[in-house]
Amino acid sequence: MVGASLAGLSAARSLRKQGYDGRLVVIGDELHRPYDRPPLSKEFLAGTLGEEDLTLEADGEDLSAEWLLGVRATGLDHTARAVRLADGREVHADGFVIATGAAARTFPGSEGLAGVHTLRTLDDARALRDELVRGGRLVVIGGGFIGAEVASTAYALGLEVTVIEAAPTPLAGPLGETMGAVVSALHADHGVRLLCGVGVKGLSGERQVDAVLLEDGRSIPADIVVVGVGARPCVEWLEGSGVVLDNGVKCGADGRTSLAGVVAVGDCASWYDPRAGHHRRVEHWTGARERPEAAIATLLAGGAVEPGVPRPPYFWSDQYGVKIQFAGHATGADSVTIEDGAADDRNVLAVYRRAGNPVAVLGMNQPRLFMRWRKQLAATS
Amino acid sequence: MIPACPLADLPRGEAFRLETDPPVSVFHTEDGELFALDDTCTHQDASLADGWVEDCWVECPLHASKFNLKTGEVDAPPAKLPVRTHQVVVEDGMIYVKLSTAAPNLPHCVARKLAGAGT
Numbered sequence: 001m002v003g004a005s006l007a008g009l010s011a012a013r014s015l016r017k018q019g020y021d022g023r024l025v026v027i028g029d030e031l032h033r034p035y036d037r038p039p040l041s042k043e044f045l046a047g048t049l050g051e052e053d054l055t056l057e058a059d060g061e062d063l064s065a066e067w068l069l070g071v072r073a074t075g076l077d078h079t080a081r082a083v084r085l086a087d088g089r090e091v092h093a094d095g096f097v098i099a100t101g102a103a104a105r106t107f108p109g110s111e112g113l114a115g116v117h118t119l120r121t122l123d124d125a126r127a128l129r130d131e132l133v134r135g136g137r138l139v140v141i142g143g144g145f146i147g148a149e150v151a152s153t154a155y156a157l158g159l160e161v162t163v164i165e166a167a168p169t170p171l172a173g174p175l176g177e178t179m180g181a182v183v184s185a186l187h188a189d190h191g192v193r194l195l196c197g198v199g200v201k202g203l204s205g206e207r208q209v210d211a212v213l214l215e216d217g218r219s220i221p222a223d224i225v226v227v228g229v230g231a232r233p234c235v236e237w238l239e240g241s242g243v244v245l246d247n248g249v250k251c252g253a254d255g256r257t258s259l260a261g262v263v264a265v266g267d268c269a270s271w272y273d274p275r276a277g278h279h280r281r282v283e284h285w286t287g288a289r290e291r292p293e294a295a296i297a298t299l300l301a302g303g304a305v306e307p308g309v310p311r312p313p314y315f316w317s318d319q320y321g322v323k324i325q326f327a328g329h330a331t332g333a334d335s336v337t338i339e340d341g342a343a344d345d346r347n348v349l350a351v352y353r354r355a356g357n358p359v360a361v362l363g364m365n366q367p368r369l370f371m372r373w374r375k376q377l378a379a380t381s
Numbered sequence: 382m383i384p385a386c387p388l389a390d391l392p393r394g395e396a397f398r399l400e401t402d403p404p405v406s407v408f409h410t411e412d413g414e415l416f417a418l419d420d421t422c423t424h425q426d427a428s429l430a431d432g433w434v435e436d437c438w439v440e441c442p443l444h445a446s447k448f449n450l451k452t453g454e455v456d457a458p459p460a461k462l463p464v465r466t467h468q469v470v471v472e473d474g475m476i477y478v479k480l481s482t483a484a485p486n487l488p489h490c491v492a493r494k495l496a497g498a499g500t
Contacts, residue, residue: 010457013457036458036459038444038459048489049489053489056458056459057458058457058458058461059461285444286445289445289457290445314445316443316444323443325443367427367428367431367442367443368428368430368431368442370442371431371432371433371442374433375433
């Protein structure tokens, strides 16, 4: 098992649940046992959850695994059936699960500049939290979910927050233009400044960042900068291994890769989506939690099982006290209808359709209706 | 025993939420069985009555932890603690709930609210 976060842990659990009782080695490049990432931009950053609340293993849970933590995998040798580690060791195995996740994209030229953060790991969150509690002016580069959640948390902590988004509308990719505008209006509702349609030219500051420079010539003063511009799959270590890569590890509809005895799960894996007819890399918590079950069944059966159709992808976000939930795919929808609530009240159930058929659903503070639509989506699509 | 609702008003696959403190929900499964559980997920403030019921499990509407309707046990994080289960009695077509005397496993935020501390 290469990767010790949610996808790796879920795969380890599935292995034991499905009857594998042999040796299991879990390799992780972070020193921590598996922990939950969603709270890192929310309750953990706000200080209402502690590190002990983030553990993903249950009390007394024993997967009888050997944990090799704090060491990075540097290569997969399929012929020798071994994973090479950065410290020179090799781990031999009969089957491999790739769950190396994704890494936050950084802003070029920001290396070594104090006050500039990305947010992906527990260590990232600790460092950012330590700065946020001191207050000041926060500039968030990127109006996506991570950026919006950090802005929301920092606003609640009393910071002066500005969000900069290069696209005309934040969240237009995952939510579409119309609902992206509705959700990102939460910033203005709370007095958080949102600047759209303008790129970032650079950061200013000697050792400590003091401003974000925009392409239109403006300079936004900043004590803290968070770069939330997406993530890239951590698959460089597989180059030359024979595992086919294409925006992550290219997988079948059950996580099988181009090599026998190797499956991939979580943020690094681009599974074939039978509904869409093409591959998609889905960076959602629920995918990392649910999909390893199918991948492990495939691994243990030597690829002899027929893959089922996974549930439509689902994710949530909490911003400014509003519970945002989304299931399905907004891309390809030709209409969005508000079925309940009102956009102005930030209380909405919106259904995305293609040729009249529901393909996605968005809820803002509508958990009950959202679940009904999500079930319907799973049944019909 | 607390009266919930007439059995005829709770179709299979549906749940009825009692506004007790903390709230309790009665689930009527597709197989026709009735179960009562604490309504609040043990991870965060979410109503399990809004969840996804399949076989003998209800999945939290927010973060996908599943709770066993018979035993209250949780399958996997983010929730780590079971929910309390309560006894269900049907008399003369009326559903009643006999509340458990065990301590509930409420999430941090809700436990604080009940204690009057606010959030």
